[in-house]
Amino acid sequence: MGRVAYGRIAPNEDLVQGLEKLCLAHGFRNAFVRGALGSLVDACLGSTNGKIVHVAGPAVEVVSIAGEVRSKPDGSLAASLSGVVSDTDGNVYGGPFVAGANIVCITFEVTLEEWLPAG
Template sequence: MRRIDHPGPAAADRHAAVPGAAVPLRFVLTPGLTIDEAVAAGMREAGCIGGFVEFRGGRCEPFRYVMPAASSDPRYVAWYSDTFEPAGPVDVTRACAIVGVRDGKTFLHCHGIWNTAEGQRMGHMLAPFSTVAEPIVVTGIGFRDATFEAMPDPETNFTLFEPVRHARAGSPEAGVRVLLAKVRPNQDISLAIEDICFRQGIARANIYGIGSLNGVRFVDGTRVDSYATEVLIHAGHYDNENRQGRARLTLDVVDMDGVISSGEIVRGDNPVCVTFELVIETVER
């Protein structure tokens, strides 16, 4: 499997997961607010400090985003492109955001696909610089006692989300079968999910999240060779039927040239590039 060498020391634990008290989310983003402001307001109203939200449709203007790119700085193995600033309104086809905290404020890590005047594009939404142009309904899973917190990561030199639990009076005991998780570089994303679910005793789950992969191999034989990509899970499931846990992931991917690819990925041949953040939701049989 492909490997990418980051400049810092590799952490011993290659993935992390914490349980959280899950709350179904559904709220409307208010026009005139930036995406991060509007999501923060919805999270506060739901009493949540972190989680996952999904956009299916919605218009923004102005709208700003970046794509994966090579880094000219040896402190990083990859970086971001210059900021894209499409003219006119942008219609979001689908986007997913991990919601957490950075510098004491609500912060979004968001990947998605959108339609611009120049055509369909995909990348990393810059939520503080993108404004809601019309009411947008978002859904997701929120947490009142856990979140993703932005922390310096010595291995990659990035500031990255880490899942953390915040004890609160009345919170459920540890072992709640909804998890906030993070996978580190050079770990196959499917195998990592399987290991997390096995360790937590999860039999079936829906998998949500976003991240970056070092190239992508799809089950139909197509491939993305870019060593840095932006990825969102289009559909994700885990099942340990017959005690053989298997994760199946269908991803949307953009490479460093802006080419968008989609499909089910090969288990065991899709290593994380920088990070991959997940929400794992148990499904009862």
């Protein structure tokens, strides 16, 4: 295990790319999400049939999330995040967060733990 970083992502930033930028800010090349919560304007979740689930807000609350940020073979960073969100009636939806389509509404709090792969 390496370092640990806590970040607060501001409104109108994308959740997925925000976590990638948080890694850039701290020099992490690989990281695990240790704890995270916050709100989105609307949520956009992937599904197995190639369609997406669009959950209308604001705000859509992120009530559970798991994921990682990994270095790709081309040297870029990519976050993979999956979780459960709730709408303004408390109804829940789940799936992978689509990069570029999950915009923070008020704030997103996240703790990342740097992962140092062996070798």
